[in-house]
């Protein structure tokens with residue numbers, strides 16, 4: 001377990017290139033494994049999570065070659081996966097286990113899939129319930145937790161009204177929808193990231209979108225014809241990783257940061273609007289489209305941040321950015337309030353509890369609530385360095401590393417290696433840019 005020490009800094013400056021987007025990399029890897037032929041995925045995420053997905057696809061019979069940040073995946077078609085004699089290991093990755101559950105539900109064999117201690121505590125009923133409605137036979141520990149045992153087979157198309165706004169649940173149902181005769185529909189209570197829809201279209205599936213309903217035409221009826229085509233794709237830089245650097249550069253007055261080729265999909269980029277509303281100096285340059293995904297460069301300078309409230313439909317659009325925003329709270333004028341975000345309690349850690357505990361260690365004033373927290377702003381006093389326990393959660397480790405840059409004294413991030421789940425070179429890049 002490695003501890004990283006964060007020293008106070010005055011600026012975060014220089015150019016930064018990010019590893020590929022985690023969400024997009026998972027989807028490209030899974031769909032490439034279902035296509036007929038070899039896909040080339042460039043700037044594939046360095047995130048440990050995405051390599052968990054690659055490990056699972058390999059165990060299911062896809063050929064996977066990793067050459068630096070380029071990954072070549074050879075799939076043998078929608079019906080070409082093979083049963084794995086050993087249990088699949090999604091490690092820490094909720095996206096891997098939930099999305100793959102959709103694909104495994106369509107296979108004519110049984111698969112066991114599990115993950116690490118954190119993943120085994122996260123709710124799976126949310127994917128198990130709709131997949132059972134589609135006809136999959138799934139066993140789960142206490143009917144809600146991994147390990148999952150999935151007996152797949154012929155599936156029925158359903159129209160699923162999702163009880164919660166979750167891109168992972170939507171994606172599991174859409175991926176299972178590939179294996180039905182007919183049209184599977186999913187209606188979301190609020191918009192969530194749409195990388196699955198875009199990736200499915202890119203690989204050749206037939207998707208229709210009407211408001212908050214997404215429909216996919218089943219491909220099982222294609223009688224063995226290749227249905228998903230292999231692709232050569234570039235993965236945009238991960239905006240959710242960029243956000244830690246946007247936050248750090250905003251916090252430190254003399255910053256001048258330039259981040260190239262960042263994914264700016266509108267279902268992810270609400271965080272940039274929020275930063276701008278808070279008074280941050282963030283501008284987007286060279287906006288372009290890569291196979292349905294928007295990308296651009298970000299230029300960030302130091303600024304005085306106002307703070308604000310995040311609630312309602314905004315929550316799913318910046319769900320992964322909430323730890324960083326909460327940890328910025330004490331440096332803002334009005335503080336940060338997060339509401340309607342009970343989902344944060346079932347992420348890689350209970351993020352509300354982990355934020356409250358570590359913010360208090362640094363001297364912040366806050367109120368912890370069931371569905372969020374209210375963190376007081378600058379007038380409640382300056383933060384001081386402390387020992388931070390990220391509870392094995394990459395985003396908690398990175399959020400407090402950033403908070404530590406503007407605190408009085410040094411901050412120690414315990415078990416800092418957990419950042420590798422999404423960003424293995426995070427601390428090295430932070431040190432480089434903070435001089």
Ligand code: S3P
Pocket residue numbers: 022023024095165166167168169171193319320343
């Ligand atoms: C993700 C969806 C979100 C997000 C997670 C990645 C995805 O989870 O928090 O980090 O790639 O689909 P939920 O679907 O649970 O909201």
